[in-house]
Amino acid sequence: QKEVEQNSGPLSVPEGAIASLNCTYSDRGSQSFFWYRQYSGKSPELIMFIYSNGDKEDGRFTAQLNKASQYVSLLIRDSQPSDSATYLCAVNRSQGAQKLVFGQGTRLTINP
Amino acid sequence: DTGVSQDPRHKITKRGQNVTFRCDPISEHNRLYWYRQTLGQGPEFLTYFQNEAQLEKSRLLSDRFSAERPKGSFSTLEIQRTEQGDSAMYLCASRFIGNTEAFFGQGTRLTVV
Numbered sequence: 001q002k003e004v005e006q007n008s009g010p011l012s013v014p015e016g017a018i019a020s021l022n023c024t025y026s027d028r029g030s031q032s033f034f035w036y037r038q039y040s041g042k043s044p045e046l047i048m049f050i051y052s053n054g055d056k057e058d059g060r061f062t063a064q065l066n067k068a069s070q071y072v073s074l075l076i077r078d079s080q081p082s083d084s085a086t087y088l089c090a091v092n093r094s095q096g097a098q099k100l101v102f103g104q105g106t107r108l109t110i111n112p
Numbered sequence: 113d114t115g116v117s118q119d120p121r122h123k124i125t126k127r128g129q130n131v132t133f134r135c136d137p138i139s140e141h142n143r144l145y146w147y148r149q150t151l152g153q154g155p156e157f158l159t160y161f162q163n164e165a166q167l168e169k170s171r172l173l174s175d176r177f178s179a180e181r182p183k184g185s186f187s188t189l190e191i192q193r194t195e196q197g198d199s200a201m202y203l204c205a206s207r208f209i210g211n212t213e214a215f216f217g218q219g220t221r222l223t224v225v
Contacts, residue, residue: 004154008152032212042218043203043216043217043218043219044155044203044216045216046213046214049212049213088154088155090154097160097167097168098143098145098207098212098214099145099157099160099168100147100155100157100214101157102154102155102156103154104152104153104154105152105153105154
């Protein structure tokens with residue numbers, strides 16, 4: 001079992017709809033959780049991070065964390081074609097090191 | 113440009129040759145990380161530094177790999193006797209110890225032929 005698992009997709013969503021991306025992790029001791037966006041041929045860029053159970057909203061993005069179920073999700077509201085990218089879920093297992101374990105990423109396509 | 117800078121952006125080398133990559137982090141970022149990313153996969157942690165001290169190395173980092181950060185500023189990653197399986201994107205990231213966000217460089221794409 002991989003430490004961080006994501007559906008590789010592709011996930012296809014019509015423009016203006018909500019895109020829902022999911023991630024599960026195996027280490028119950030994981031401390032913090034990150035969502036990165038990566039355009040083809042580019043480096044990852046941080047969208048948002050979450051530490052506590054519940055929802056965290058930032059603009060069109062909402063991260064959801066359920067530590068009991070070891071589940072993290074990212075919702076993108078009002079999806080735009082520019083949101084088309086690979087979304088990487090990453091988990092930090094240690095408080096200080098911030099050494100991230102990444103999932104394989106979900107490729108998202110927003111159709112105009 | 114005040115972002116994380118990596119050099120070269122692309123490197124093609126023959127199997128068995130040595131290669132060295134450089135990463136210049138954001139100024140005053142004391143943590144520096146190296147990751148490797150292969151096609152269709154997420155980045156995998158290789159090693160990280162706090163200032164000049166290398167604090168952790170992944171088991172992925174065989175004896176052919178060595179990383180340094182001699183003055184706590186830029187870092188180099190050397191791969192000796194390259195193998196085709198070393199072909200990947202090598203990513204560097206840096207952050208200030210009190211902050212959460214790590215910033216990634218554009219990466220060095222290595223192709224071993």
